[in-house]
């Protein structure tokens with residue numbers, strides 16, 4: 001299926017985290033504009049870790065049409081929304097409390113279902129089906145943008161090295177009860193969802209990502225979860241990293257504007 005071959009990833013490396021924040025803000029703004037011009041809404045999926053903090057360059061930016069944003073979580077911990085482990089809490093603290101996204105357009109897990117992870121996972125999948133299924137008869141949803149982080153072990157969302165969920169090719173949202181990193185219970189987008197997005201952007205910084213970043217970009221065939229993120233044509237994968245994380249990477253950088 002050569003015509004479905006993914007585009008090569010685009011690697012942007014910035015001098016420091018401020019550079020990432022600025023570059024990411026212009027990238028997201030442009031992605032949003034393209035989506036709004038095409039269909040009047042912008043569907044974005046966020047994750048946890050340090051990612052929510054990296055979105056600060058969007059705050060107060062008049063180009064961002066917050067009322068057109070429809071926000072989902074690429075992964076979420078199965079905890080109350082005000083729990084310190086909640087990705088929603090992190091996103092609220094760093095972004096949603098500072099910008100006017102209508103609450104009804106921020107799609108959280110249903111915390112009435114915290115005691116039944118299977119139901120909670122199904123319910124979240126249904127939220128995605130409501131957003132996407134009627135509009136295009138696509139087998140998998142096409143997010144305008146999915147933003148991801150990567151752990152030092154090469155995991156992304158809650159897809160961990162060697163875990164059976166790496167092979168999930170049917171569900172849109174899956175649950176995991178044995179995450180090697182606490183908390184153990186999470187829900188996560190599956191690879192088919194990630195790899196059908198129009199754009200996927202990883203954000204990674206710091207020295208502790210040097211080895212894993214070079215493995216993912218220079219030796220993707222080792223199959224780390226982050227290396228399995230390869231959006232199908234016409235989707236495109238981007239990496240926003242700092243020079244510290246990229247220090248061992250041989251893969252070519254795309255020049256960034258200064």
Ligand SMILES: O=C(O)[C@H](O)[C@@H](O)[C@H](O)[C@H](O)COP(=O)(O)O
Nearest residue numbers: 048049050051149150151152181
């Ligand atoms: O428990 C987890 O699974 C982590 O929170 C993880 O998802 C995180 O996003 C990455 O480890 C990258 O995190 P940083 O961007 O903060 O390094």
